[in-house]
Amino acid sequence: MRSLEDGLCDIVGKARRGLNLTEAAVADAAGLSSRQVADVESGRLVPDEAAVLRLACALGLRGEALAAIARDEYRPAPVNLELWGSVHVLESSYSGYPVNAYLVWDRQTRRAMLFDTGTDANAIRQLIREQDLALEAMALTHTHRDHIAILDPIRSEFKPRVIASRKEPAPGAHFVADGEQIALGSLSVEVRETDGHSPGGLTFVVTGFEGAPPVAAVGDALFAGSAGGARVSYERLIENIRSRILTLPDTALILPGHGPMTTVGQERQNNPFAG
Ligand SMILES: [Fe+2]
The missing domain is CATH 1.10.260.40 (lambda repressor-like DNA-binding domains)
Structure with missing residues (x-):
């Protein structure tokens, strides 16, 4: 684990x-x-x-x-991604330090969205081929280097739309703001602004999975048992974690930028930064 x-x-x-x-x-x-x-x-x-x-x-x-x-006692329960069938974690290493990206797709249309990039283009390429997916968009939780390290090569290979915050602009990106909904086949992706770790931090909440709860790509706002460093505003970060992430259903799966996946229910109970 x-x-x-x-x-x-x-x-x-x-x-x-x-x-x-x-x-x-x-x-x-x-x-x-x-x-x-x-x-x-x-x-x-x-x-x-x-x-x-x-x-x-x-x-x-x-x-x-x-x-x-x-006491080193808290570990979120292991997540069985088969329940979703179309959520995949891509773990890679940036300067020797692990970072997570996630690929989520709609099972009917095979349209896919990549949340952050990590550093392993081969793993992304292989998954897209294996699952016969069309990479429609690349959504950036924030633009710290470890999360967008291979943005350019992925963009030139697959031509996805890049979705980002205006407060952390990536060149040529489509800017989104709090409350916007983006369609991904039968799935829906809601944008929530969760700044504090970075000026334009975004959380993407994906709903519409058949028989499975929502998933939230939170970047470095929240980790299992912790939070990202408040490089911009601790007050904003904590407020955003409590009001915009931990208000999701208990069963919602949290996909953090670093460390293991967890659920809202487990973090409401076990995260020291939860209110
Ligand atoms: Fe970060």
Whole structure:
């Protein structure tokens, strides 16, 4: 089973930096020393459960969820993609670091949409051939390099429409905004703006699968058990996660840009950043 993208150290650091708090301020609020907070963030220290709960409280995180991650106990249940039959994860490596892209298609018309690119053009090419698909569009959750590394070669080979936010423009892209619906055969793709990790971060919610719940390609807004780094706005990121991702049905499948797939229900319970 794939391990989580983030551990206690990453989560505490992301929350503290997001809230613009000094190590000393968090240490004060949590009854630790600044050195201990620094050691937690560097992974040298996993404090006892009471201290983890105090840290969660000081950082506005869900205590039980953070404690379970500190004990290395949370793993989302493995996902059986056969239930959808037309959702495929493409895991690749960018500078030695794993990144996810996803291909989703309509089973009747074989029209497909690629969510981000990852770095492995061969895997995408092979899947498109094997499944006899027409790559109609490439939707960008955001434009950090690891997510769009092979945009140009995929675009020149398959000529898909590129869908992106105006706030993170890719050349020649069709710009979409919150609430827009894009048809993909019998499937429907809803655009939700989930900025905060990046200025124009988008989540794409795909509905219309026969006998299977919606899937949401969230990019780096949300990870199983964590969230992306708030490079633009922590407040916006957290608000977007809570109001635009975790309000989907519990059974909705979350397709994150890094780490394992998960569901809305599991993240509402187990993600320290869930409200
Ligand atoms: Fe990113």
